[in-house]
Amino acid sequence: MMEKVDFGKAQVFSPTPVVLVGCAHRKLGRNVLTIAWTGVDCSDPPVVHVSIRPSRHSHRMIKESGCFTVNIPTRDILRQVDLCGVVSGRDGDKFVRSGLTPLNAEIVEAPLVAECPVNLECRLLQIVQLGVHDMFIGEIVARHADAEVVSNGRVNFGALPLVVYTNGEYWSLGERLEAHGFSSKR
């Protein structure tokens, strides 16, 4: 057996998605930030989370507005994705700086990112204080996708040039391997 060693706590599993989170606040305006600590938590009701440090400008915005959007980018806008994760909305409107286009959401008061093919509107359910990150758990109250990426009522994620995050780097995905349940089919 191979020896197992401790590897610290920088990135404990990999890859994670990279998403753009949109938010807005009646006094602070609109904002967008890049998040890699995120995931799906429940199918019904549909629930996702994003983990945000209290030092982020967006932290207060989402806490006080009670909503956010999760926007799934592709590699076509990687430069903008990175930019939204290294500059703060405190220093100016990141939509203007990045050239990303804000779209009005249908239900929540937070911007969607037009350049992202998939957009989720979330109502904040709970904030769980965990340590350096607070986990913002949100129920998806509306979903949007570019018509060209939807077939048979599903987003064809496999056809999208998605970006994942691992050890401080952006990677693309490899090839399709198999389908769910293939191991039990003859």
Ligand SMILES: Cc1cc2nc3c(=O)[nH]c(=O)nc-3n(C[C@H](O)[C@H](O)[C@H](O)COP(=O)(O)O)c2cc1C
């Ligand atoms: C790829 C990437 C992933 C990031 N993931 C997170 C994250 O999961 N949680 C977080 O609090 N900050 C994360 N950040 C940092 C924030 O996006 C960054 O501090 C941003 O400037 C905060 O913007 P704001 O101050 O306008 O809210 C990430 C940055 C990058 C580039």
